[in-house]
Amino acid sequence: MGKLDGKIALVTGAAQGIGEAISRAFVENGARVIMTDVKADQGRALASQFGDGAHFIEQDVSVCQQWKDVVREGETVFGPIDILVNNAGIVGVVTNTLDFKEEDYNRIIGVNQNAVFFGMQAVLPGMLKHGGGSIVNISSIAGFVAVVGCPQLAYVCSKFAVRGMTKHVAVEYGDKNIRVNSICPGYVKTPMNEDALDEAGYEAVNLIPMKRFGEASEVAKLAVFLASDDASFITGTEHIIDGGMIAC
Ligand SMILES: NC(=O)c1ccc[n+]([C@@H]2O[C@H](COP(=O)([O-])OP(=O)(O)OC[C@H]3O[C@@H](n4cnc5c(N)ncnc54)[C@H](O)[C@@H]3O)[C@@H](O)[C@H]2O)c1
Known part of the structure; x- marks a missing residue:
């Protein structure tokens, strides 16, 4: 028996990396998954590998108007959404605060932060109607600390905001059986950062007590737990998964 049998989930940024791993783990655990991403061909090809358990919809999460259509189509295909994973994210421009351009700042905030608000607002009516749900927002250890030597003002702002x-x-929907938690990964090898980790990998790995980078599948296991009824009394919390990096 899967931990998510009978559940309907929506996972954003599902074409690769952590979103791909979460979608795969959800399907393996019995959920049917609406996978969305801006990378339509890649996302569609992946969803087709998952068979009847997955349906892909092209979506730019930073565009508020698209959310209603995505939820409507997803619910038409599979039924009422029980689980939302706000995973889509970008690193964007990495530069000193003095050099940060307004449009670059706004783009990162749009995708990493505003979209999490849009997503929650889009699924809440259905969850309220159907008696509950579980939302998992992907923040980062950059939602706890700034990273030395890595000037990412907007990314850090956005990931703090996701935790908030x-x-x-x-808190607002606790009495409506809607649970909301965040996951805060450290360095996980995905297409987002594999080039950076290859270049700076040796140095970065020394900052991690476990002396290795994380796997997307490890983050996915945590997402399955938080999304599932096993986490029935867990809400409003953040879950660091970083090999001990910010413990020191
Ligand atoms: N990889 C890490 O080390 C790490 C660490 C901490 C947090 N995270 C967070 O995990 C999440 C997933 O990251 P990842 O490492 O899998 O990255 P990734 O780049 O491999 O995958 C991100 C996916 O999001 C999609 N995406 C980007 N902008 C989008 C938009 N506007 N609308 C819809 N989809 C969009 C991309 O097309 C891509 O498929 C992100 O929120 C990221 O900030 C990653």
Whole structure:
């Protein structure tokens, strides 16, 4: 028996990396998954590998108007959404605060932060109607600390905000059986950062007590747990998965 048998999930940024791993783990655990991404061909090809358990929809999560259509199509295909994973994210421009351009800042905030608000707002009515749900927002250890030598002002802002929004919505809807939690990964090898980790990998790995980078499948196991009824009394919390990196 799967931990998510009978559940309907929506996972954003599902064409690769952590979103791909979460979608795969959800399907393996019995969920049917609406996978969305801006990378339509890649996402569609992946969803077709998952068979009847997955349906792909092209979506730019930073565009508020697209969310209603995505939820409508997803619910038409599979039924009421029980689980939302706000995973899509970008690193964007990495530069000193003095050099950060307004449009670059706004783009990162749009995808990493505003979209999490849009996503929660889009699924909440259905969850309220159907008696509950579980939302998992992907933040980062950059939602706890700034990284030495890695100037990412907007990324850090956005990931702190995701933790904050998670707590806010968890508190607001706790009595409606809607749980909201965040996952805060450290360095995980995915297409987002594999080039950076290859270049700086040796140095970065020394910052991690476990002396290795994480796997997307390890983050996916945590997402399955938080999304499932096994986590029935867990809400408003953040879950660091970083090999001990920010413990020191
Ligand atoms: N990999 C890491 O080390 C790490 C660490 C901490 C947090 N995270 C977070 O995990 C999440 C997933 O990251 P990943 O490492 O799998 O990255 P990734 O780049 O491999 O995958 C991200 C996916 O999001 C999609 N995406 C980007 N912008 C989008 C948009 N506007 N609308 C819809 N989809 C969009 C991309 O097309 C891609 O498929 C992100 O929120 C990231 O910030 C990653």
